[in-house]
Amino acid sequence: MAALTGKVAWVTGAGSGIGQAAAIALAKEGATVVLTGRRKGPLDQTAAMIKKAGGKSEVKAGDLMKAAVVTRIAKGIEKAYGRCDILVNNAGLNILERKWSQLTPASAETVIDGNLASAFYCVTAVLPMMRKRKDGVLIHTSSMAGRYPSILSGAAYSAAKHGVVAMSHTINMEECVNGIRSCAVCPGEVATPILDKRPVPITKAERARMAQSEDVGDLIRYIACLPAHVVINEVMINPTWNRGYVAALQRAKS
Numbered sequence: 217m218a219a220l221t222g223k224v225a226w227v228t229g230a231g232s233g234i235g236q237a238a239a240i241a242l243a244k245e246g247a248t249v250v251l252t253g254r255r256k257g258p259l260d261q262t263a264a265m266i267k268k269a270g271g272k273s274e275v276k277a278g279d280l281m282k283a284a285v286v287t288r289i290a291k292g293i294e295k296a297y298g299r300c301d302i303l304v305n306n307a308g309l310n311i312l313e314r315k316w317s318q319l320t321p322a323s324a325e326t327v328i329d330g331n332l333a334s335a336f337y338c339v340t341a342v343l344p345m346m347r348k349r350k351d352g353v354l355i356h357t358s359s360m361a362g363r364y365p366s367i368l369s370g371a372a373y374s375a376a377k378h379g380v381v382a383m384s385h386t387i388n389m390e391e392c393v394n395g396i397r398s399c400a401v402c403p404g405e406v407a408t409p410i411l412d413k414r415p416v417p418i419t420k421a422e423r424a425r426m427a428q429s430e431d432v433g434d435l436i437r438y439i440a441c442l443p444a445h446v447v448i449n450e451v452m453i454n455p456t457w458n459r460g461y462v463a464a465l466q467r468a469k470s
């Protein structure tokens with residue numbers, strides 16, 4: 217029997233990139249996967265890929281920056297399945313104009329709501345279901361920018377992703393007594409559509425050297441399959457050809 221047979225996983229940002237890869241990996245492991253994102257089209261594509269792989273999923277589209285929408289989706293999960301065993305709290309976004317000289321209150325709000333507030337809404341929505349069963353795994357896609365502030369990623373994104381890491385650690389601090397585990401996944405550069413929002417365009421060759429969505433999806437699957445008595449609190453995953461390191465080496469030579 218697959219490790220996650222009978223479990224229900226909610227994957228946010230499941231229509232593309234890391235979320236799509238994680239959703240497929242969890243479904244192949246036997247979980248029934250609820251797929252959320254704002255656009256229904258990409259979620260339907262993920263659902264079709266899961267079906268082709270012999271897995272089960274359901275599409276529940278919605279904007280996670282709206283607390284009422286998150287509550288509605290979570291209540292739908294509870295009604296349909298009576299449980300949510302795994303939350304992959306992965307939806308996130310960035311903006312092109314991310315320097316302090318370019319930030320506005322509105323753009324800062326978008327990045328903070330789209331990466332941090334939305335993540336908080338999802339956590340508060342699933343914890344009651346997990347507490348009832350004294351079991352649950354939360355996996356949050358933070359970022360290397362959630363560990364080390366990054367000009368490349370921008371002030372608002374760095375701050376929001378630091379918030380996601382702090383959020384995850386506090387879940388373990390309070391909810392460990394309820395059998396609930398939380399992991400902050402901090403990826404470096406992963407070749408996904410989010411990179412199209414970089415101020416400096418990234419070439420196809422550069423993307424090929426980066427970590428791929430499937431690499432992070434498989435890490436998320438691994439974390440979700442850990443035995444209930446252990447937790448990986450935080451993990452970093454990076455391309456071996458780390459462009460930050462390579463640039464530093466080049467600077468050191470000159």
Ligand SMILES: NC(=O)c1ccc[n+]([C@@H]2O[C@H](COP(=O)([O-])OP(=O)(O)OC[C@H]3O[C@@H](n4cnc5c(N)ncnc54)[C@H](OP(=O)(O)O)[C@@H]3O)[C@@H](O)[C@H]2O)c1
Pocket residue numbers: 228229230231232233234235252253254255256258278279280281306307308309330334357358359360402403404405406407408409410411
């Ligand atoms: N790629 C990287 O280099 C990298 C590195 C570190 C961390 N990350 C993080 O990894 C996570 C996944 O990103 P990705 O790289 O896989 O990029 P992606 O392909 O752009 O995925 C982001 C997903 O989140 C969904 N989303 C965004 N805002 C949403 C909202 N308000 N409500 C619901 N869904 C929303 C998007 O779908 P809709 O547009 O349809 O809503 C999209 O499918 C993000 O949290 C990102 O910050 C990425």
